[in-house]
Amino acid sequence: MSDLANRTLTIEKTFNAPIQVVWDAWTQSEHIVKWWAPSGMNIKVIQHEFKVGGKWKYSMLMPDGNEFISEGTYKEIEELKKIITSADFKPMTENVELQTYFEAIGDKTKFTFSVIHATPEYCKQQEEMGFYNGWGSALNRLEEVLKES
Template sequence: MNENQMASHKSAQVGDREIAITRLLDAPRELAFEAWTKPEHLSKWWGPQGFTSTFQRFELHPGGTWEFVMHSPEGVDFPNTNVFTEIVRPERIVFRHAVFPHFVATAAFEEQGGKTKLTYRTVFEETEAVFEQVKTYAAPGAEQTLDRLEALLAHLASK
């Protein structure tokens, strides 16, 4: 991604069983990484607009489990289980979503002049036909989730 594209602040691309979102976050890399790795922060922004999350387990290490339930505004519960496969502070977090829809997610954090370039990529293990259906809610849901991350970071940075 060149500097002109980053100037637009955010971008999203949906490919063959992959969703990639890039954001230039107005926060230092360490703070952005902390927002992803501390349950007290993560629980405030993880999930689409209007959703809340209840964490049951959060073991931040390779092989560790992150179990939680996302609660929709309509009262529907969505149990989730992720297994961390790689943690490189403050550069990268990789986890596998172990329930439907199955995917591997990578959050990469790059320092850019006091801000953070976040690249969040999910590669789905489902068939193309299933991915065609999943992407209709997964792509906008991921965008809304990262909007909520940006709002939390603005709040944390103002303290």
């Protein structure tokens, strides 16, 4: 596990919204469809069982007409604190783990999002493919959605 740092990409943000609002935006289908994709893209929730062992599956229509599928299984859920899930983003990213942590700081929420890859090489490849731009864009959309709530 000592190479964990070399296999992990992390984005930290502080959202100007209470933790319950951020949690709901991350965990409820009606909110997920508003932001879980880079700007200009639409997302469809195919399956969403928010419980340990539950499966989630989202579809994003690409400009070329192909579907981009995101799916995984929830491994750990600690209400208002953390969500850990397996994830595949076919065809670009497979067999990663998403770790999402939420921390209330007054009426704001410190949010830490990490993606753990199988190898340091795979991690580097994902970073070069645009991890920070893609997730950064989605999280910026989340920030906009939170302002409206």
